Amino acid sequence: MADSTSSSMPVGTTGAGGGNMLRITGLNTGLDVDAMVKKMLTADQTKVDNAKKQQQLIQWRQEAYQSIIKDVKDLQSAYFDVTNSSNYLLSSNSYNNMTATSSDATIASAKASATSVAGTYKIKVDQLAQAATISGNQYLVSDVSKWNGGSITFNGSQITLSKTSTSASDLVSDINKQISESSDLNGKVTASLVTYADKDYINFTSTSENTISMSDIGETSTFFNSNTKLSELGINAGTTYSLSLNGSSFDFKATDSSTIQDLADAIKNGTDGKVTARLNELTGQFSIQTSDTGSGSKLSITDSDDILSKLGIDASKTATGVDAKVSIKEPGSSEYIDTTQNSNNFTVNGVTYSLTDVTAENESISISVTKDTSKVHDLITNFIDKYNNLIGEIQDKLSEKKDYDYSPLTDTQKSSMSDTDITNWETKAKQGILRNDDNLEQLLNDLTSAFSSPVLGSNNKNVSTLYFGNIGSNSIGIDTSDDVTQGGKLSIVDDAKFTDALTNHADEIMKLFTTTSDSKNSTDKFNQSGIFQRISNIITSNVGVIGSTYNSGTLTKYANLQDDYSISGGGGTGTLPDQIYQQQLLISTLTDRMNDDQTKYYNQFTQLETAMETLNAQQSTLSMYLS
Template sequence: MVLRLSGFSNSGIDIDDTVKKLMTAAKIPQDKLKQQKQLLEWQRDDYRAINTKILNFRSAATDMTRQGTFQSKKSSSADESVFSVTSTATAPEGIYSLKVNKLATSASVTSEATGKSSEAALLKDIDPTFTANTTLSIGGEKGTATITVKPTDSIAVLVASVNGKSSTTGVTMSYDATIDKFFFASSSTGSKAAIDLKMGSEENGHNLLTSVLKLKGDADNNPVTPNTPLSTDVVDKGQTLTGTVNFTTGSATLIDKDLTTVQKFHMEVNGKSLDYEISKTTTVGQLIDQINSSDIGKSGVSAYLDENNKIAFNNPDQTKPITFSDATVDSYSLLDKLGVSAPIPSHDPNSPTNPGKDYSSFRITGQKAQIEFNGATADYDTNTFAISGMNITIKKTSATAVNITNTRDVDTVFNSIKSFVDKYNELIDTVNTKTSEKKYKDFTPLTDEQREAMKEDQITIWESKAKSGLLRSDSLLTSGLSNFRQAFSSAVDGLPVGNAKTLSQIGISTANISGKSISGSYLENGKIYIDDDKLKKAIAEKPDEVMALFTANDGVKDSNKGDGLARRLSDQADALFKNISSKAGITNSVDSSYLMGKTLKDMNKRIDNFTDKLEALETRYYNQFTAMEKYMNQMTAQSAQLTQQMG
């Protein structure tokens, strides 16, 4: 190991300072290379910043090639209190009539007063004859679910239990203590909206829907008009099938955490036949939710966990059997795991093994909206619907028809064109600024030593000038602007005789004429002006011609003469974006994939090699000073020895 001397030597030479000065001179070629690299990186970043704007403009130009942009319609209702209306591009212009005969309604029902006026009241206090646990099946447009209802449940507990299944059923329940009534409502409107309640009755046939929930319905449970007294009935005995396996931790219990393959549980009932998949992560609650939200659940059948945490199935129609099977062909016994492998009991109402259960029943459905559009009657499940490209929301019924007026939306089309032109002007202003930016030749990127000697604000000012003018008169950008200007000024070939063929004919040009005042010149390098009145008039009077000037496409790949302005500019922006990307890359580009990146990669290699040479040179300098010091020490020692001998 060579001992490197530093600091002051015996000869009085400051070795570190001397080596530093020698290395400063030696580093000059590398510093110049680093400066060249920095300039190239700044130039690359400038290109990429412009490319981002080009990409945004290309997106705007592409939007303007779509005919829908120029076909905006404006609709109005003669009476907004009856209905509101908006239009799409496909709405036909003209005047139409709409009469609202019926509004779509949800399924909803309000109970009679319970006589308790408190959420804390127990159900047995509402009906003292309610003494044994029973079940309540809640059906709606989403499916069916069954809950256990206890005499000791409070009103609040019952409401929470029903609402806990609303994601499966589509039915919600509420109770207002001030009004002292229950409220049921479906989540949707129209013919599919439904509230179907079936509650187990007392053995004496006592109707719990009537005595506990205080619901009233007609003899057949048909929807009736509001404020009409209702009555409910007791339906035939239904079937409740209960499994044999106790899922000890309730609905969160995994059916089988050791399953290695997905199993399929098959059910058939009420003409429905479905498979439900069970994996090692499936809980009994998830299986129940699958069943209840499926077509089997929507048919009125529901699965649930009974009081003993055994899976049970409730089907109010005793005449239609429920059958289960294992649809997976292997040795695994899925039905044993679920506790439903035993033979299904007979469905004979008189069978001692399955005597059935009485259910009190209540059902009400929503109502469809009914309208007359230009005299034609139509029904809808919601109060918002579409007719001939018009989106209509009805609010109340009307005794007579109300007019709808559809017209061309001149302002929306005008604003789309203006926004597009603004984006174009913003882009060319950015490019013009960069290509005409002053170049400060005396301001080069700072070296590390120069940066250390300057303050932050001085560095900022210096680098702002060093970065200036890196794209001045850039041929790639100036040729791109030239292509843009030509695209704007050239006529569109192939349009019908008599149609506008240039943008200047509809009020878009490089000159803005207002009365006797004219603004805009070649010095602005292609900035576009809009004559608002002239363009709006063109949109209103000849909308198809305006649209064609932007969207025309002649299908010829090698020429854009028959293409509209937006299509031309979209193509030109795409070409310029690709050219810049080829030269400067994009944010995630690797250096070897673009031209400037390859140059930077080569520069980095040369800088690294130079660094190795400088380190070797610095070591050599120190070694030379060390050798010199050793030699001088030897000479000093010899001199001292001679002096002593001559003494």
């Protein structure tokens, strides 16, 4: 707020002067110089006060703008933020009135689109789609008798297996028994049984890197995990290895710290993610596989430097993926239709299936697809409520009348008022601060036009069989208010029409609301965009994209961005911060001028005091001579 008048005045022994300078005045003339100077500065002080009042009005205008910007951005984040999928009005998923429920989501789940048919679907999964995969060695226990009586050496320490094991479980128990009886191996190595794809494997775990050799069993390998250094597998540090997977060639340079995981990452990066690699620490098996599944996926490897052979990969092998085999019986059909799919996620007749397991023989999963318009109905209804609150706020500000009996208070005026009186006064003074504001008027006009203008295609024909309004059989039952004082608020005039459109014409509703335009011409882009797409564009052009604070949006720039930093002012674009800055320059100029006038007046009274002092001295001398 403006400083009080007295804050720039000097202190005197009389009168009501102010400031921090001590003057002793009026000793010879008997005049109240401080009071007289203050009255002489009244015109200057009035100019300063008026400039400060004008600055306060601009600041209040800025605050009012910022409040509206905040509410506009709240509407934007609530309904036009792509990351807020549950309320995103520009997504086709938001208008989907179909829901799908699976009887066993652990095997197959589904999502229904607006084009799917309601009813009960039956699905049998005979085979899942698989990637093309080439895997390294595992300790497969295909025949226990081949292990019995054999020997296993861990870093030179050998154990001999018994000849009596009859199962893989017995074999694991025998191995751990022999290890526990070895002082060199006890506590350092353990064996465990892993069953994978109905096959038994032995997994060895070690507290340190150990080389294992299996005499009479015919396999040789090494203990490792994802963090095992490649140098411990015989892969030389400092050497550059060349690999080619499915035609993607790249080099991998091993370092002292390179691990198995680093090699897996190099394979993924070198093929742009089309081929990946991983180590299964449960089975101890390293595998390379395509990212795509299905019979169309192929895998071939060229390992000229034999780096992958250290991990049990046979580069001479090729692999082909496997298709999913599925049988589907749709509503109204009495027979299953067999189909093969190259992925476990696929869409058929508007239903997207996600497969995770196979069904038991002669069993099926039920998928129930039903219509449910409550979600989209509530979404649009809630949008209308929030939109109307914003429109009402803007319209109130545009139509609010100014009370010219109330203007910003000076500090001198505030000093004699209570806090409550000041608040009440300023509330009155702020009224009408945005009355008939051009930017807000344009915003309201644009928003109203977004609903009332037909959505056209590039051929200038309606893109949807439905249209906004309440008149006619193809209207959606939502319309804007005819009352101009309402600023174009929305209302669901005919809920039956609206519900029917959501239930039976969801695809046409989507066209009306979410159609996008690639046109570079602003008029064509507006006409060819769906209603909610228009609203999103209008909001963005006024307050910027989501997450931005200072931007070139019409309202945001006008309220927040200062362009003028010139010494004299007048170099900006007329934004509110520019106006505040320019007003501050004016206040400084007027204050300096008033201080100069104040100094001039005091100097003149000082000269008068000096003259009076001389006159009094002469009169005293003359009187002394005459007496």
